[in-house]
Amino acid sequence: MKINKISKAGGCGCKMSPLQLNEFLNGLTENQDLLNNNEDCSVISIDKENYLLKSLDFFTPVVEDPYTYGKAAAANALSDIYAKGGEPIMIQSIVGWPTDILSIKTLREVFKGANKICEESNLSISGGHTIISKEPIFGLSITGIVKKVNFKPNNNLNDGDLIFTTKPIGTGVLSTTQKLDKLDVEGTKILYETISKSNIIGIKISKLEYVKSVTDITGFGLLCHLLEMTSTNKVKIKLMKDNIPFIPESLKYLNLGIETSGGKRNRQYFEKHQQSNGFSGLYFDPQSNGGLAVVVNKKDKLKFVDFLIKNNLSKHINPIASVINENNKLPTFSFY
Missing domain, CATH: 3.30.1330.10 (PurM-like, N-terminal domain)
Structure with missing residues (x-):
């Protein structure tokens, strides 16, 4: 079995x-x-x-x-x-x-x-x-x-900061697809590589004095982990939709109607804070051994991009979100 x-x-x-x-x-x-x-x-x-x-x-x-x-x-x-x-x-x-x-x-x-x-x-x-x-x-x-x-806390965010990630998102959907015996060879390869990759890079990231905040994106999915980062700060998040590294195969299976039960629970929690209309299931997809979310101020963007390139993370040089002041009339999470 x-x-x-x-x-x-x-x-x-x-x-x-x-x-x-x-x-x-x-x-x-x-x-x-x-x-x-x-x-x-x-x-x-x-x-x-x-x-x-x-x-x-x-x-x-x-x-x-x-x-x-x-x-x-x-x-x-x-x-x-x-x-x-x-x-x-x-x-x-x-x-x-x-x-x-x-x-x-x-x-x-x-x-x-x-x-x-x-x-x-x-x-x-x-x-x-x-x-x-x-x-x-x-x-x-x-x-x-x-x-x-x-030490980098997970809640040091301020207006003008940028958020980067270090791994693609969508392994929950791929895992569920495999359990249903519907995952193809390419999807299996991506799933195994992504969930097996260590986040040991966090040790190096922590030694960068300009990095302000770090957390890992795991079972509560991208949006609920970002929500947790903002919970003690008077800030909001503007997501750069085109920069979020969703796994293409995960989008394919999501469009076929495959979604995780954990993702549905994450969405229910998110909706206690904000309507989830406009956010696909991958924003809530539970990640097993997901990547790191790293916060730097926009003035330090180029330094961090250089760090990512030197550490074989060039696929993640584009920030996925920016941090704005709470006084902005936008909801807690919005898109550019």
Whole structure:
């Protein structure tokens, strides 16, 4: 049996909806030693120079290939640390496995894929916990560290800033299409390459002093993650529609009526803030190990474009959005 056939939803599409998450977290006690800004991971000061980072991330199979599933799950978990510029120092695994229908051999392939990604940080999985479950679950718990001077919050946006991304968008639709046995060879290749690519570039980005803010675009989709970035700022976002790197194959399958359940939940959450008319399903498509959203001021645009080119990200040299003052009469999100 293909591993992506067992679970109801796959990858970051299996996340609890933002609406449910807000209901769950509302009023719960928070540790005031932490930076509580809806950050990508837990952040705590450990001395005058460093923050300790902690993240836990797991999901159900996003693809039918066990090795690629392991790579994607590991890269997705590490992404929260990399988005803050952190360097991982310890990695443990979380496993739920339906041993009555999936073999241990298959699980070993998942681990091999995960370890391949961890090797980029010169680390391997050092331990973890396993249970027997009805659906396959795999992910990582990661401890990292970052110099305070390099830490980039996810909510430092001001009028005149530009937002860039580092990966194409649309893997949720491709993953769902594969689960329906309708994904072609080219779509499969793009899906596997995109979800397996590490966001380790975040470490370099964090060391650019002119970069103001960074987050990763994952299960809540592009618009809900950008909405989160604006939640504590009096700013609005103007999207540059032609610059948003939607995967052409994803648009093809979306036009055939294939959309993710996670994307629909993301749209429902977005509509609590603004009407979603004019926004296609890919704006809400849950990304498993999606790219980084990086904020720089417009005066630093050329410096960042040069950085992207030098780091083999020339496909992403065009900003996808600009930040404008809240006093503007436009809605929170609008198009140029």
